[in-house]
Amino acid sequence: MAKAKASYSCSACGSVFNKWSGRCDGCGEWNTISEDTGISAGPSKATLGNSKGKSVHLTDLSTEETPPPRSLSGLAELDRVLGGGLVPASAILVGGDPGIGKSTLLLQAAAQFARQGLKTIYVSGEEASAQVRMRAQRLELTDAPVQLAAETNLRDILTTLDQEKPQLAIIDSIQTMWSDNVGSAPGSVSQVRAAAHELVSFAKRKNIAIIIVGHVTKDGQIAGPRVVEHMVDTVLYFEGERGHQFRVLRAVKNRFGAADEIGVFEMTGRGLSEVTNPSALFLSERGQPAPGSVVFAGIEGTRPVLVELQALVAPSPHAQPRRAVVGWDSSRLAMILAVLEARCGIPFTGLDVYLNVAGGMKINEPAADLAVAAALLSAREDASIPAETVVFGEISLSGALRPVSQTENRLKEAQKLGFTSAIAPKGGKSPTVPGMALNQIGDLTQFVGDIFGAG
Numbered sequence: 001m002a003k004a005k006a007s008y009s010c011s012a013c014g015s016v017f018n019k020w021s022g023r024c025d026g027c028g029e030w031n032t033i034s035e036d037t038g039i040s041a042g043p044s045k046a047t048l049g050n051s052k053g054k055s056v057h058l059t060d061l062s063t064e065e066t067p068p069p070r071s072l073s074g075l076a077e078l079d080r081v082l083g084g085g086l087v088p089a090s091a092i093l094v095g096g097d098p099g100i101g102k103s104t105l106l107l108q109a110a111a112q113f114a115r116q117g118l119k120t121i122y123v124s125g126e127e128a129s130a131q132v133r134m135r136a137q138r139l140e141l142t143d144a145p146v147q148l149a150a151e152t153n154l155r156d157i158l159t160t161l162d163q164e165k166p167q168l169a170i171i172d173s174i175q176t177m178w179s180d181n182v183g184s185a186p187g188s189v190s191q192v193r194a195a196a197h198e199l200v201s202f203a204k205r206k207n208i209a210i211i212i213v214g215h216v217t218k219d220g221q222i223a224g225p226r227v228v229e230h231m232v233d234t235v236l237y238f239e240g241e242r243g244h245q246f247r248v249l250r251a252v253k254n255r256f257g258a259a260d261e262i263g264v265f266e267m268t269g270r271g272l273s274e275v276t277n278p279s280a281l282f283l284s285e286r287g288q289p290a291p292g293s294v295v296f297a298g299i300e301g302t303r304p305v306l307v308e309l310q311a312l313v314a315p316s317p318h319a320q321p322r323r324a325v326v327g328w329d330s331s332r333l334a335m336i337l338a339v340l341e342a343r344c345g346i347p348f349t350g351l352d353v354y355l356n357v358a359g360g361m362k363i364n365e366p367a368a369d370l371a372v373a374a375a376l377l378s379a380r381e382d383a384s385i386p387a388e389t390v391v392f393g394e395i396s397l398s399g400a401l402r403p404v405s406q407t408e409n410r411l412k413e414a415q416k417l418g419f420t421s422a423i424a425p426k427g428g429k430s431p432t433v434p435g436m437a438l439n440q441i442g443d444l445t446q447f448v449g450d451i452f453g454a455g
Contacts (some may be wrong), residue, residue, distance in 0.1 A: 008033050009189045012217065014225035034188055068256065071167075073112040077265060077274045078105075080303075081236060081249050083257015086113065086168065089207045090256065091200040093174075093229060095214040095222040096238030101247055102213055103127075104271050105238060106170050107135060109211075111144035118167040120145075121160075125152040125176030139271040152186065154179045154195050158202055166208060171199060173213035174228070189225050196228040229253065240267075241360035246281065247272060248361065251301070261301030279306035279417055282359040289387040292379030296371035297390040297410035297422065298363060304406070304413035306390065308358040309368070311375035316352040327357025328368065336373050336395060343399030344448050346377070367404040369395035370423070373444065374451070381452050386421065390414045393425040399444040401425035411436045423451070 008017045010033050015026030023030050070085030079085050082092075096102045107122065114120040124132050129150045136142050147164070151157055154177050161169055171177065177195040178186040185191065196212065203210040212232070214222040222229065229235050233255040240247040249263040264275040275281050283295065283306060292311040297304065309328075316322065325333050333355055340346045355372065357363055370393035378385050385391070392410060394402040403424070408431035411422055421437040430438065441447045 077263030081263040091232040092211045092234040093232045094236045111141040114144045114146045120168045121147045121166045122170045123149045168209045170211045200231045244360035282307045289384040291382045294375040295390045297392045304409045309375045310356045311379040312354040313379040322352040324354045366394040367392045388420045391423045403428035
């Protein structure tokens, strides 16, 4: 066996180096490079040349296999994000900000799966067993047949799982696990990578579904090497603002279902409760129409969701006006402002611009461009968009409006919530939804002239 060669990796971006340095050349962070030890360099060339591997079984693309069986938790929002239920031998990574409710969600999920008949083990590396039991008592889950352990030694955890043979194991969290054959501290890049590899391999060999909790960095990415996200089958992010009771579980990667699918929960005194109609919840506190308020009909995964976009435009006392965004891409806001000024002659120079997605929702869809432009113009001109109108569409740099997908689903969701009209781009299929008047517009200049009487 060849001698293991020392290597160094960055805990912020995962870049690998041959020698230590104070600053990472990949991401520019300081004091994030540490030594990786305990990883085998693999067989030597002499050994590799004298050995012969076994032939791999090959199949063609027409091979038909039955879809994997799924276990439902009873939490419809969680089952939706998982793609229809929990798949055996799957590895799931759940990330989120500290205190957002990851442990609460997974304890509730463990209780629900156990009540459905799955043998479930919950392993906590951050809390004592008594603390987890206190949370279970507050959530009224003490009657659920969940087996609990507080341990961080990966070898002991795998030995216990091998003996108990559960159908589901929850590890909270991967940053607290340590492997005794890796000579670095828990939470380091090498420890996280080794622990994740061992857990995923164990799940595949023993046909056990494993859910792993991962901490996130200040940038919102799961801490540790990005290779962990490639190892697992599903990556879920638990999102939300501390000032709001809404929480969104979003699938970023899913080998057994649709990516970008979301499940919406509400944080209550007894834990997380499901929200079956997110649009109604996000619009529940919307009052009378006001300048800067626009309802956007979006699509999250396979689900249409209506959210309120709020904009405020005010004279700036500073030489450099402020551009503040919550829940949307700040660079895309800058693009919309530039297009409004260059193509429509509407300047925002000397004006502070604030944009907020109500309810703590985060929007990544380009279809929100037109709704953002409508909110900005409404705030600037002090003119309200009709309360019964929804807006969606993508804006190009030329000022043209591009059609977006699933127009009919957006309109049906708006019609269910009492909206009677919609503003959308021309082109593509023009669906007819009873009770909805569709106003299709070709470019941004026409939109400004028709809606705000300017251009």
